[in-house]
Amino acid sequence: MSLKDVLKDKLNEEELKLLRRSFEIIGHIAIVEIPEELMPKKDLIVSAILSRHKNVKTILRKIGEVDGVFRVASYQKIYGEETETIAKEHGCRFLVDPTKVYFSSKLSFERERIAKLVKEGERVLVMFAGVGPFAIVIAKLSRPKEVIGVELNKIAVEYFRRNIKLNKIENVVAIEGDVAEVVPKLEGKFDRILMPAPYSAENFVHLVKGKVSEGGFIHYYTFESQNFERSLPKKVEEIFLRHGIIVRSTFMRRCGNFAPYVNRYVLDLKYLGDL
Numbered sequence: 638m639s640l641k642d643v644l645k646d647k648l649n650e651e652e653l654k655l656l657r658r659s660f661e662i663i664g665h666i667a668i669v670e671i672p673e674e675l676m677p678k679k680d681l682i683v684s685a686i687l688s689r690h691k692n693v694k695t696i697l698r699k700i701g702e703v704d705g706v707f708r709v710a711s712y713q714k715i716y717g718e719e720t721e722t723i724a725k726e727h728g729c730r731f732l733v734d735p736t737k738v739y740f741s742s743k744l745s746f747e748r749e750r751i752a753k754l755v756k757e758g759e760r761v762l763v764m765f766a767g768v769g770p771f772a773i774v775i776a777k778l779s780r781p782k783e784v785i786g787v788e789l790n791k792i793a794v795e796y797f798r799r800n801i802k803l804n805k806i807e808n809v810v811a812i813e814g815d816v817a818e819v820v821p822k823l824e825g826k827f828d829r830i831l832m833p834a835p836y837s838a839e840n841f842v843h844l845v846k847g848k849v850s851e852g853g854f855i856h857y858y859t860f861e862s863q864n865f866e867r868s869l870p871k872k873v874e875e876i877f878l879r880h881g882i883i884v885r886s887t888f889m890r891r892c893g894n895f896a897p898y899v900n901r902y903v904l905d906l907k908y909l910g911d912l
């Protein structure tokens with residue numbers, strides 16, 4: 638449900654127009670976007686959210702976009718204190734503090750989609766692993782042999798390790814470090830490599846070379862203008878080819894919105910060999 642829906646009886650039409658639709662719930666935390674002009678109505682907005690969402694204990698106002706290498710947005714607390722919470726999805730629990738690490742409940746469907754593609758015994762690499770949601774959902778819903786997650790943000794890695802324990806999973810390993818340094822040192826090949834860093838994945842494509850098993854897949858996330866959506870599979874295949882990696886895009890879907898007319902896309906790339 639959008640913030641506009643929650644507030645449609647409380648604000649007038651002009652005020653409703655000022656609201657962004659975006660409204661996210663992570664565990665007991667609600668994340669909202671309230672423009673400065675509407676801040677005098679803050680208490681009304683807070684009570685409308687609390688009346689509809691009884692579990693909410695903290696409300697964060699997003700005041701800066703997801704930014705920086707760690708991809709964390711800036712927030713202002715407008716209700717409650719606690720910013721650490723447990724998000725639940727697909728029978729998994731994720732301890733997370735969205736003011737310190739990246740986490741999006743909006744990717745929940747995508748995590749389940751990928752997990753269902755994983756076949757028994759696969760070895761999976763999750764680059765840019767965050768607090769571990771892709772790695773852990775894969776381990777929980779499928780039967781991989783091993784899932785390795787690599788993440789740079791020290792705090793996210795701490796949560797990732799706590800989340801492995803929280804979900805009683807044994808075949809997931811969290812490695813702290815820069816994928817550019819860690820991935821070349823990883824031994825063996827992977828049946829599946831995830832690259833969930835849509836703002837910069839292109840800079841890391843070269844790391845995939847020599848790391849995918851025959852018949853394996855790469856799940857590549859990227860931002861693209863809606864106008865160029867149709868040419869995206871070819872564009873991504875060419876990016877890989879420039880790095881000597883032959884892939885064929887077998888599937889593409891929109892899995893989020895970044896800005897007006899700019900979406901997050903995932904492409905499933907079948908690995909055909911290295912040049």
Ligand SMILES: C[S@@+](CC[C@H](N)C(=O)[O-])C[C@H]1O[C@@H](n2cnc3c(N)ncnc32)[C@H](O)[C@@H]1O
Nearest residue numbers: 706707739740765766767788789790815816833
């Ligand atoms: C968009 S977030 C995705 C996190 C996680 N996969 C998820 O879906 O919740 C990208 C993550 O990549 C991490 N990151 C950025 N550059 C990195 C690098 N060079 N090596 C490893 N992790 C990196 C950030 O700290 C951030 O947690």
